[in-house]
Amino acid sequence: MAIYKRLYRPYVGRYTGNRFRFLVITKSALRTLFDSRPLLAFFVACNVPFTIFLMIIYINNSAAAQALLQMKNAPIVIDNFFFLRYLIFQSTLSFLLTAWVGPGLVSIDLSNDALPLYLARPLTRTEYLLGKFGVIFLMTSVITWVPGLMLLGLESSLAPIGWFERYYWLFGSMLVGSLLWIGVIGLLSLTLSAWVKWRIVATGAMLGIFFALAGFGEALNGVLRTHWGYLLNLGFDISLAWFDLFRMAPHTGLDNPLFELPPWAGWLTLGLLSAFCLLMLNKKLKAREVVR
Amino acid sequence: MTAVIELEDLSVRLGTKQVLDSLRASLKGRAIGLLGPNGAGKSTLINTLLGFYPPASGSAKIFGKDIRTHTKELRHVIGFMPESDSFIAEMSGVGFVRYMAELSGLPANEALERAHEAFYYVGLGEARYRKVGTFSLGMKQMVKLAQAIVHGPKLLFLDEPTNGLDPPARLRMIALIKEIRDTQGIHIILSSHLLRDVEECCEEALILKDGRIAAYCNLEEERRSNKKFVELETVGSKESFTQAVEQLGCECAWLSGGRAKMVLPENISMRDLYTIAAKNQVQIRKMNYRRDSLEDIFLRAMEGQLQPQNKAVQNGHL
Numbered sequence: 001m002a003i004y005k006r007l008y009r010p011y012v013g014r015y016t017g018n019r020f021r022f023l024v025i026t027k028s029a030l031r032t033l034f035d036s037r038p039l040l041a042f043f044v045a046c047n048v049p050f051t052i053f054l055m056i057i058y059i060n061n062s063a064a065a066q067a068l069l070q071m072k073n074a075p076i077v078i079d080n081f082f083f084l085r086y087l088i089f090q091s092t093l094s095f096l097l098t099a100w101v102g103p104g105l106v107s108i109d110l111s112n113d114a115l116p117l118y119l120a121r122p123l124t125r126t127e128y129l130l131g132k133f134g135v136i137f138l139m140t141s142v143i144t145w146v147p148g149l150m151l152l153g154l155e156s157s158l159a160p161i162g163w164f165e166r167y168y169w170l171f172g173s174m175l176v177g178s179l180l181w182i183g184v185i186g187l188l189s190l191t192l193s194a195w196v197k198w199r200i201v202a203t204g205a206m207l208g209i210f211f212a213l214a215g216f217g218e219a220l221n222g223v224l225r226t227h228w229g230y231l232l233n234l235g236f237d238i239s240l241a242w243f244d245l246f247r248m249a250p251h252t253g254l255d256n257p258l259f260e261l262p263p264w265a266g267w268l269t270l271g272l273l274s275a276f277c278l279l280m281l282n283k284k285l286k287a288r289e290v291v292r
Numbered sequence: 293m294t295a296v297i298e299l300e301d302l303s304v305r306l307g308t309k310q311v312l313d314s315l316r317a318s319l320k321g322r323a324i325g326l327l328g329p330n331g332a333g334k335s336t337l338i339n340t341l342l343g344f345y346p347p348a349s350g351s352a353k354i355f356g357k358d359i360r361t362h363t364k365e366l367r368h369v370i371g372f373m374p375e376s377d378s379f380i381a382e383m384s385g386v387g388f389v390r391y392m393a394e395l396s397g398l399p400a401n402e403a404l405e406r407a408h409e410a411f412y413y414v415g416l417g418e419a420r421y422r423k424v425g426t427f428s429l430g431m432k433q434m435v436k437l438a439q440a441i442v443h444g445p446k447l448l449f450l451d452e453p454t455n456g457l458d459p460p461a462r463l464r465m466i467a468l469i470k471e472i473r474d475t476q477g478i479h480i481i482l483s484s485h486l487l488r489d490v491e492e493c494c495e496e497a498l499i500l501k502d503g504r505i506a507a508y509c510n511l512e513e514e515r516r517s518n519k520k521f522v523e524l525e526t527v528g529s530k531e532s533f534t535q536a537v538e539q540l541g542c543e544c545a546w547l548s549g550g551r552a553k554m555v556l557p558e559n560i561s562m563r564d565l566y567t568i569a570a571k572n573q574v575q576i577r578k579m580n581y582r583r584d585s586l587e588d589i590f591l592r593a594m595e596g597q598l599q600p601q602n603k604a605v606q607n608g609h610l
Binding site: 013 | 365368370395443
């Protein structure tokens with residue numbers, strides 16, 4: 001029907017599938033986010049370390065490139081620690097990206113009281129959350145595990161025979177380590193976005209949780225002469241889990257307090273934080289709030 | 293015919309407060325009005341039917357399907373225009389409505405086409421690329437209506453649709469609601485505290501008070517049955533006049549100051565009244581032809597003079 005015929009007509013066309021309807025939310029949010037040029041520039045810049053690591057792997061495995069650069073041997077050893085360093089780099093960037101993007105995702109709907117409009121449609125609260133989480137997942141995946149697996153694939157194909165047999169498990173470590181980080185920071189940012197309506201304040205709170213809690217943990221360690229205070233440091237917790245996943249052991253030669261605490265403590269803390277975030281989101285993401 | 297909405301002892305408790313208390317109703321009209329003073333439970337009923345609040349006991353069905361077990365299925369066929377300002381201010385009007393259409397399951401291209409149509413339909417075609425946050429209150433109401441109808445729902449919940457509208461905008465909104473109502477295959481639930489809105493748009497009205505059904509009113513039947521409801525102001529002997537009109541089948545009730553209310557049977561015309569009055573030497577100084585308005589029904593319901601259950605049996609609806 002042409003739009004000049006201003007009549008109401010029922011819709012008789014086909015409908016999209018229910019299962020992935022939540023991706024409409026993701027698509028719309030991504031479209032809005034990438035309208036911002038500074039964000040686009042930062043997002044592109046997040047892949048610079050990937051390019052550097054890519055070049056290192058290539059040079060390390062190419063005699064021609066080494067000769068061209070007047071190197072006698074492969075410059076570095078590419079092992080599990082190399083890829084862990086890559087993950088740490090990229091995860092730091094993904095945290096900054098999430099701190100930029102995440103706090104505005106839910107707060108925009110809550111401040112406009114738009115949640116009833118979403119939930120009056122064939123969309124559950126879980127799907128709404130998945131749609132919003134999808135934004136963080138896609139953006140951070142592109143700078144963490146996707147290029148990480150590409151680097152591992154490149155190294156496996158260029159390295160001498162035996163490297164893949166020795167390090168094939170790194171594929172799983174890279175994937176799980178990245179997804180764990182994405183899950184935790186994604187949930188944290190969405191929770192802050194749901195509870196703090198002002199985006200700037202929510203971003204500040206996210207950085208605050210990361211740094212202030214770490215400082216508090218250090219103070220706790222000093223006062224109680226313990227290492228358990230490190231668990232308040234989100235970066236430390238994820239590092240515990242990563243060290244476990246990347247099979248880093250004390251004999252690696254690192255002088256690191258990470259080896260003072262058992263890996264399960266990191267996993268448990270991250271699990272508890274995620275559960276807390278889900279609980280808070282469940283409390284907040286309702287079409288109508290009941291004022292008791 | 294399957295009832296549009298069926299409530300079976302529906303109770304809703306929010307926190308410690310019983311907001312809806314054992315509602316029983318079977319509503320079948322094309323346009324159903326929900327009336328009641330503030331806090332009567334109108335919005336809670338709508339929110340419960342939309343699945344936002346879980347029933348504490350009892351059940352509710354829409355088109356014969358339980359709202360708890362068929363929530364997603366029902367939301368495909370429901371459109372909702374909330375009372376409060378609900379939109380995404382940073383989006384363009386058409387972008388927002390398209391987004392809502394896509395969330396309702398329309399493919400992207402169809403959603404965009406329908407969003408444009410909906411905007412033109414509500415009279416905001418020229419403003420569709422402006423950000424929703426820049427719209428006036430009246431325009432926002434229209435945007436809310438556009439997003440509610442964009443996916444072609446079979447049941448439309450309108451929560452206070454004329455709130456904040458100036459008289460011309462209100463008339464436009466009412467006209468749109470009537471037009472949508474008259475489209476085949478769509479039902480409207482209109483919640484309002486404005487009796488006029490309900491009276492103009494609805495066929496049935498459910499009057500709520502303190503979370504209970506205070507009255508049910510089939511406006512269509514009321515309109516038909518009260519076609520010859522008249523108020524008179526007379527001078528002269530009323531006894532003989534009363535006797536004469538009652539012999540013709542009129543119901544007559546006298547008030548103070550020579551005022552009378554009468555319900556005339558179908559075969560009696562106004563002219564007959566003047567003839568009888570002349571014969572009985574009664575002067576009719578004033579005659580008002582009026583029907584029992586929704587306002588009368590509402591006020592009686594608020595005063596507790598109506599018995600909803602009796603009325604229900606009479607109407608065969610509740």
